[in-house]
Amino acid sequence: MKIIVPYKKKGGKSRLSPLLSLSEREELAEYMLEDVVATLSKAGLEDVYIVSDEGLNAVLNKIISNSTDPMLIIMPDLPLISIENVLDVTSSNEDVVISPGRGGGTNILFLRDPSTFRVDYHGASFLNHLQIAKDMGLLTRVYESFYASCDIDEVDDLAELIIHGRGKSSQYLNSIGISLQITSGRVHVKREGSKDLIRP
Amino acid sequence: MKIIVPYKKKGGKSRLSPLLSLSEREELAEYMLEDVVATLSKAGLEDVYIVSDEGLNAVLNKIISNSTDPMLIIMPDLPLISIENVLDVTSSNEDVVISPGRGGGTNILFLRDPSTFRVDYHGASFLNHLQIAKDMGLLTRVYESFYASCDIDEVDDLAELIIHGRGKSSQYLNSIGISLQITSGRVHVKREGSKDLIRP
Numbered sequence: 001m002k003i004i005v006p007y008k009k010k011g012g013k014s015r016l017s018p019l020l021s022l023s024e025r026e027e028l029a030e031y032m033l034e035d036v037v038a039t040l041s042k043a044g045l046e047d048v049y050i051v052s053d054e055g056l057n058a059v060l061n062k063i064i065s066n067s068t069d070p071m072l073i074i075m076p077d078l079p080l081i082s083i084e085n086v087l088d089v090t091s092s093n094e095d096v097v098i099s100p101g102r103g104g105g106t107n108i109l110f111l112r113d114p115s116t117f118r119v120d121y122h123g124a125s126f127l128n129h130l131q132i133a134k135d136m137g138l139l140t141r142v143y144e145s146f147y148a149s150c151d152i153d154e155v156d157d158l159a160e161l162i163i164h165g166r167g168k169s170s171q172y173l174n175s176i177g178i179s180l181q182i183t184s185g186r187v188h189v190k191r192e193g194s195k196d197l198i199r200p
Numbered sequence: 201m202k203i204i205v206p207y208k209k210k211g212g213k214s215r216l217s218p219l220l221s222l223s224e225r226e227e228l229a230e231y232m233l234e235d236v237v238a239t240l241s242k243a244g245l246e247d248v249y250i251v252s253d254e255g256l257n258a259v260l261n262k263i264i265s266n267s268t269d270p271m272l273i274i275m276p277d278l279p280l281i282s283i284e285n286v287l288d289v290t291s292s293n294e295d296v297v298i299s300p301g302r303g304g305g306t307n308i309l310f311l312r313d314p315s316t317f318r319v320d321y322h323g324a325s326f327l328n329h330l331q332i333a334k335d336m337g338l339l340t341r342v343y344e345s346f347y348a349s350c351d352i353d354e355v356d357d358l359a360e361l362i363i364h365g366r367g368k369s370s371q372y373l374n375s376i377g378i379s380l381q382i383t384s385g386r387v388h389v390k391r392e393g394s395k396d397l398i399r400p
Binding site: 127 | 305
């Protein structure tokens with residue numbers, strides 16, 4: 001099974017800029033990718049292709065249009081995904097498995113026969129992909145997982161990584177002094193030495 | 201098995217006030233509770249006690265200190281929880297099952313022998329509860345679920361309810377003109393007739 005990971009190291013993760021410098025964001029992105037690839041490897045999936053995320057839909061649709069073997073498209077900013085998540089998704093019997101991210105995203109997409117599908121990651125891609133699968137008469141499973149839902153894009157998302165992470169990316173946050181800020185309501189994050197609660 | 205649902209209808213959900221009026225927030229809270237109770241019922245759990253959430257820790261610790269039968273403590277603002285979620289949690293063999301919410305919360309807590317535990321819902325309660333279970337030598341399972349992680353507290357959370365909800369509370373949002381606002385990045389919500397993207 002081929003694993004496709006759309007990835008941009010340079011200049012990505014701009015929504016983390018209220019808290020992290022450009023080089024920190026790039027380092028974090030790299031560590032998150034390493035965490036994802038390490039989990040895939042532990043799940044026995046080694047055939048991993050990192051592709052550019054510039055023109056994401058075009059890049060992916062070109063790849064899948066020529067593929068008839070099962071394929072997993074997984075985002076690189078899912079440092080919490082577990083081996084169980086990966087095994088559950090890839091052992092599904094359905095034609096398509098969609099694992100939603102927060103805010104309508106598609107964090108993991110499993111395609112039994114990629115050539116029968118086309119991706120649309122713009123907007124509420126979770127809904128797009130459900131509709132596309134329906135239009136194409138494909139049997140679909142929604143794989144719901146908190147860990148798989150946590151794409152790390154915004155400052156508050158870092159709290160999830162600190163609380164639940166066990167890989168390199170959470171260690172990295174710790175190493176640069178990012179820690180939890182316990183407040184009423186949801187927990188946020190702060191940087192060591194900073195008195196202020198940081199909100200995006 | 202007793203099910204405990206800490207609930208406040210009056211004046212709750214204040215973080216939704218950028219988008220919803222007081223009466224709308226109270227109605228939404230009520231519909232979400234109904235969705236949760238309906239799912240519990242479909243999972244065969246009918247012994248449901250709605251308790252006040254004023255002084256939450258004291259209320260719950262008083263209840264559990266006198267209970268030795270398995271107990272499920274579940275929050276009322278989890279309209280996405282599935283029958284499978286409820287069955288998975290309550291059929292666990294561990295002493296304690298903790299299902300995390302976003303931002304370090306504890307959305308579902310299953311206690312095989314409640315009298316051996318005490319709750320602490322302040323701050324990062326997920327971490328508190330892990331630590332308490334460890335201190336008490338209890339075998340613990342983290343039950344990770346996207347649906348169970350989605351407590352509806354903030355305006356952006358409504359997007360999850362619109363996208364994934366199938367119960368009364370998502371119908372209610374639709375009935376008062378709340379719909380998705382598709383933008384770059386995560387999807388947000390808007391109110392019918394409003395041109396502006398509403399952010400908390």
